[in-house]
Amino acid sequence: MAQIQLNVKGMDCGHCKTAVTNALEELDGVTSANVSVENGTADAEYDDSKVTFDQMKEAIEDQGYDVVA
Secondary structure (H helix, E strand, O other): OEEEEEEEEOOOOOOHHHHHHHHHHHEEEEEEEEEEEEOOOEEEEEOOOOOOOOHHHHHOOOOOEEEEO
C-alpha cells in the first residue's frame, strides 16, 4: 500500500470533511482516507496499481475543492 497527503483548499466544515473523505473512499483502490479541515489535508492509503494521484485529485475537485501541490 502507498500513502499520500493531498493539500485541499476550500474546506471549512464537517460537511467538507465528509465530502472529501467519501470522494476518496469511493475510488477503487483507496483503502482509507483521513481528512483534516484544520490542516487542509487529506491523507489516503491506496493501492497504486488501482488508483492514481490524478484520479484522487479529480474526485476531490468534482466535490468543489481544489487540490494544490
